[in-house]
Amino acid sequence: MDEATTQKKDIILNAAIKVFAEKGYYSSRTLDISNEAGVAYGSLYHYFRSKDDILMSIFQERWNLLIAKVRQVREQGSGPEEQLGMVIDFIFRSYRQNPDLLKVMIMDVPRLDKFYNPENWKLYNLFFRGLMEIFHEGQEQGVFAADVSPILATIIMHGAVDATIRQYVYNPEFNKEEFPVEEARGQIMMVLRRGFSKKVEGEKS
Amino acid sequence: MDEATTQKKDIILNAAIKVFAEKGYYSSRTLDISNEAGVAYGSLYHYFRSKDDILMSIFQERWNLLIAKVRQVREQGSGPEEQLGMVIDFIFRSYRQNPDLLKVMIMDVPRLDKFYNPENWKLYNLFFRGLMEIFHEGQEQGVFAADVSPILATIIMHGAVDATIRQYVYNPEFNKEEFPVEEARGQIMMVLRRGFSKKVEGEKS
Amino acid sequence: MDEATTQKKDIILNAAIKVFAEKGYYSSRTLDISNEAGVAYGSLYHYFRSKDDILMSIFQERWNLLIAKVRQVREQGSGPEEQLGMVIDFIFRSYRQNPDLLKVMIMDVPRLDKFYNPENWKLYNLFFRGLMEIFHEGQEQGVFAADVSPILATIIMHGAVDATIRQYVYNPEFNKEEFPVEEARGQIMMVLRRGFSKKVEGEKS
Amino acid sequence: MDEATTQKKDIILNAAIKVFAEKGYYSSRTLDISNEAGVAYGSLYHYFRSKDDILMSIFQERWNLLIAKVRQVREQGSGPEEQLGMVIDFIFRSYRQNPDLLKVMIMDVPRLDKFYNPENWKLYNLFFRGLMEIFHEGQEQGVFAADVSPILATIIMHGAVDATIRQYVYNPEFNKEEFPVEEARGQIMMVLRRGFSKKVEGEKS
DNA sequence: AATGAATGAGGTTTCATTCAT
DNA sequence: GATGAATGAAACCTCATTCAT
Structure with missing residues (x-):
């Protein structure tokens, strides 16, 4: 080519x-x-090849970027918390640079029948696996709570970011002035850091 | 009628x-x-009236149920943590009873142009407002951290649940046996409880 | 019934x-x-029996009235000119009493496939035959020009009235104030009387 | 194009x-x-754009031809009687060349809802205005009667031609052999010439 | 490579008519 | 006689894709 x-x-x-x-x-x-x-x-x-193919190409190109980012973050070697923060940052920065792209990724890609083929799932899960590994390392280093499944942790993280961006993109009643992107990003990081940290003293099990 | x-x-x-x-x-x-x-x-x-109207009716009927649930939970008067737990439970139970319904709610409803009208947004945000109020009460009672915005807290909670259900619904590589719904629900509750709780001793701000 | x-x-x-x-x-x-x-x-x-049947019934009921009118006019026995005038009067009066009816008769009836059956044509032509006979009598009495075909005369008369009513019914630029129905009726009568009368002195043949 | x-x-x-x-x-x-x-x-x-659009295009194309014809006749400059005759001739000739076209113009075009828009009325009335001007000139030259409204004269003329063609097109009992088109055209011309000419000697007013 | 006229399968919706109550 | 829910054929139009130029 x-x-x-x-x-x-x-x-x-x-x-x-x-x-x-x-x-x-x-x-x-x-x-x-x-x-x-x-x-x-x-x-x-x-x-x-087709209209479908265009959408799939958007997904693949973008998702490979995300995976590359995760890989780069991991190789660069700071602590697990910082690594997760960098990935989240990357996503929010992507949104600010090109909101349309994230809109398409979140709303259109997952609703296309052809999206659900083994090849795409492999790609899709590659990203999650990277995050999971970061989380797992954090657990081994005692930074993250051992009783939280890395899978769920990853899903929760992704879900939180995804839902927040959705609000920015779609909800007309969502007050974007009151919540600049940075603010949202900071709060999510805070909640997740706490949520993933070791058992709080005096927590009801 | x-x-x-x-x-x-x-x-x-x-x-x-x-x-x-x-x-x-x-x-x-x-x-x-x-x-x-x-x-x-x-x-x-x-x-x-039309195919669109059918999808909108699905949304409205279901979402009104959700709002009713939130109202009922609030009136029933247990603590904020318990209240949020009950809402999350309700959603997961809904998923178990009728996975198809949630699939449609998550994947199809938000992608329909006609969904984005003021009437629906009002309905949509009514649910979030209920959750926000619960969270806010929790803050006043000192159960939840004061430095977390109720709006974001709500979005994160919803995003976490939503993303988890998506995995159940779509991801073929997601191991449903390893993660029965109850397990997922429990972990989400745990992470959120920690994430929303008051500042942990010794937290880096 | x-x-x-x-x-x-x-x-x-x-x-x-x-x-x-x-x-x-x-x-x-x-x-x-x-x-x-x-x-x-x-x-x-x-x-x-059907929607078609309703339209046909409208036509038949109305048209029989018209035929009855022609018969009554003929039996009543004034001169041919007066007789034609009475029929035209009748049509214009019908329009004033019920413009909707004439609108339907002129615009909808003739465009229905099922209208074109032998039974209806017989009815339809019955009216024209009545007019033709009046005209023919006028020719025999020397009132109307002998070189005009009664058939054509009838068609012209009907067409003139029909077209005028169409203007009233449809043309938004047609100035109804300037042309009250009576005025239009009077002018048509005048033109037809002249047009049907015997050869004008000095006419180019 | x-x-x-x-x-x-x-x-x-x-x-x-x-x-x-x-x-x-x-x-x-x-x-x-x-x-x-x-x-x-x-x-x-x-x-x-649509089925409607096809019918409207038929009307517009044809009607512009008619208007062009009127303009051409006027510029060519013979007497008013001759001019009207030429227009009528043109219509009858059109019928002979393409009876289907006239059928559609007379029967289908006026019954379409979308036909009745300002743009079409403007076009429609342009034709009548041309005829009216011819008639008016005739009045000024003393050829046509001064007491006949040009508007009505035009409508009568058009109605007479239109109704005649309708007979040819639809009436199965109408004897086309007995009345070749030329014969009909001649008779209409004759009646109109007389009808439009100056007051007949001894006419009842 | 680039174009855009041509294709036609397929979808939503309408609405006259039927018929059980 | 009166009702109106149910029917399903049929119509218009869209639009992804092809292919000759």
Whole structure:
């Protein structure tokens, strides 16, 4: 794949992200995408097999970035708490840089039938596995509570971040001024840090 | 609306829930719904204005139940921790009773354009407001940390539960045997209780 | 057919006239008619075989009135000019009394496939035959020009009246104040009287 | 709009005219039109927005021709009588060349809800205005009677022609052999000439 | 590679009519 | 006679995808 091709694919992908974010995958027409991208709509099919394929490409490209980030964070070697914080930071920064992309990732990707194939699940779970490993290390180092399952911890973390971004993206009654992204990010970190930390003195078991 | 009408609407709604859960809203045809419900094609349109209207009715009926639950929990008057626990329990029990319903609520409802109207947001936020009030009371009673925003706390809680159920619903690699629903519910409760509790001794701010 | 039945049929027919006039036959639903008539929509089918049948009944009832009028005018025995004038008067008066009815007669009846059956044509042409006979008598008495075909004369007369009423009914730019119905009627009469009268002195043949 | 597009639109339009003339607008299916045109189903919607749009295009194209004809006749500058004769001739000739077209114009166009919009009325009345001006000139030149309103004169003329063509098109009992089109046209001209001419000697006012 | 006209399967919705109550 | 829930055929239109240029 030469560079020109890669560039054109990116133009189309970015146009698709914008269009999907605005109307939703199923309400978006390929014509909308080609218009937004400024290419003839037949051209989409030079670069992608189908409309589905475009959405899957968005997922894969983005998700690989996320996985790379997790890997980079892990190799860089600070403490488990800091590592989780860096991943969460990365996600929130991604949202600020390109809210449309996260909107698509959260809302459209998981609702596409074709998304649910083994290959994607493998990719999907790769990210969680990275987080789980960080958490597990934290447990071994005594930073995180031993009675919390790494799987659940990961899901909770991801769910908290995901739900927060959803509020930003969709809820018109959500007061974005009162809650700047940084504030939200800080609170989530705080709650999770506490939630994941070792048994609190005097806790009812 | 007489009883017979209510019954018929429920039959259709339940059929729709099953069909939507299986194929997703956009991939479900109205014919599938009428077949599943065992009624004639056109009958759907006696009871609902459109396919959209069916999905919106599912949301509204279900969400009103959730709001009613929150209200009931609040009136019944145990401590804030117990109250939040009861709501979470209710959601997990709902999932066990009717996983399809939750699947539709989580995956299909939020992706429908028409969902995003003021009336629905009002309903939607009514639930969060109830949770927020519980949390706020907990703060006043010194049970929950004062430096956590009730809004964020609510979102985190909801996100955690939602994400967990998503795993049950979709992730084929998620080991449901290892994690029975009760286990997941217990762990979430534990993490949140810790995460929401007062500042831990010696916490880095 | 007892009296109660006849009355109910008339109620339905009048409702249908109103609805058809407003929305056109094909855009009118049987439900609209039953609502307008204040009866259950199943009831329409007690009194009429079908929606088509309702429109045909409107035509037949009305057209028989027209034919009766022509017969009455002929029996009453004034001169041919006066007789034609009376028929035209009758039509204009009908329009003033019930514009909706004429609207339906002119616009909806002739566009229904089922209208074109031998029985209706017979009825339809009965009216024209009456007019033709009047005209023919006028020719024999030397009142109307002998070189005008009674058939054409009749068609022209009918077309002129019909087109004028159409303007009243539909054309929003047609100035109804400037042209009260009586004025229009008078002018048509004048033009036709002249047009049908014997060859003008010095006419180019 | 390039030439190929124009050609394809014309093919579809002509097919639609044929189908509409045969079955009436509402009884014609879009599939019938595409079959008749020999194009794919969906192609209709490349060239026209909707079925309605096809009918409106037929009206507009045809009516612009009529208006152009009136303009041409006026510029060409013969006497008012001749000018009106030429317009009537044009209409009758149109009927002979393409009876289906006139059928659609007379029967289907005026019964479509969407026909009644300001834009169409403007177009519609442009034709009448042209005729009225001819008539008015005739009055000033002393050829036509001063006591006849140009508006009514125009309507009568149009109604007479329209009603005659209707007979040809629809009435199975109308004897077309006895009345060839030329004969009808001649008689109408004669009646109108007389009807529009100056007060006849000895006329009752 | 790029274009966009052409395709046609498939979906939602309408609505006249039936018929059990 | 009166009702209106139930029926399901049929219609319009959309839109992803193909393919000749």
